[in-house]
Amino acid sequence: GxxxxxxxxxxxxxxxxxxxxxxxxxxxxxxLSWYQQHDGGAPTFLSYNALDGLEETGRFSxxxxxxxxxxxxxxxxxxxxxxxxxxxxxxxxxxxxPLVFGKGTRLSVIA
Amino acid sequence: xxxxxQTPKFQVxxxxxxxxxxxxxDMNHEYMSWYRQDPGMGLRLIHYSVGAGITDQGxxxxxxxxxxxTTEDFPLRLLSxxxxxxxxxxxASSYGRYGDDYTEAFFGQGTRxxxx
Numbered sequence: 555g556x557x558x559x560x561x562x563x564x565x566x567x568x569x570x571x572x573x574x575x576x577x578x579x580x581x582x583x584x585x586l587s588w589y590q591q592h593d594g595g596a597p598t599f600l601s602y603n604a605l606d607g608l609e610e611t612g613r614f615s616x617x618x619x620x621x622x623x624x625x626x627x628x629x630x631x632x633x634x635x636x637x638x639x640x641x642x643x644x645x646x647x648x649x650x651x652p653l654v655f656g657k658g659t660r661l662s663v664i665a
Numbered sequence: 666x667x668x669x670x671q672t673p674k675f676q677v678x679x680x681x682x683x684x685x686x687x688x689x690x691d692m693n694h695e696y697m698s699w700y701r702q703d704p705g706m707g708l709r710l711i712h713y714s715v716g717a718g719i720t721d722q723g724x725x726x727x728x729x730x731x732x733x734x735t736t737e738d739f740p741l742r743l744l745s746x747x748x749x750x751x752x753x754x755x756x757a758s759s760y761g762r763y764g765d766d767y768t769e770a771f772f773g774q775g776t777r778x779x780x781x
Binding site for chain 1: 698700705706707708709710713723724755757759768769770771772773774775
């Protein structure tokens, strides 16, 4: 089976940096993804890590350590519009396999 | 390019009624899936399909049926609605963005279902 753990809620100040952690337990591992979901909206893809290290996309970065079964999403220069839920997700092998999601972290950005 | 389209957006059913949630994608993605989202539970996989004619069960398949007759369409059928099926349902299709398979999922806007 697979399980993913992430904090349920995080609060941060506008302009600051916040890190959302994700630890996973899977029978196999093929990539860690991050999705953003605003209230009432659909999840949208943010990033994907297949190998160890940091992937940067604008203000967002994602990190993976396969030896620690751990990853994080880093959001810099926080804006009010970043208030949303963030989900980590994994596949346990390559190819036609389901994407399994964590329960999500609700980020609140305050002034 | 419409992406993933779900209909209806909202639905109220009475216990015992049946209905079909529609999902269509125009991106020629092979992989499609259905999730339900409940407060505090994240996204839980109901059924998925790796191509036309092929479907498989996810984590919470009971009470739901699917079929995949074409690449574009992946409807979800509720056989006999129960209050426990009150949820937001998302359809998604996937492709490999990084030269890999199925690494990015595109979601429809969701169907908000209430069973009374």
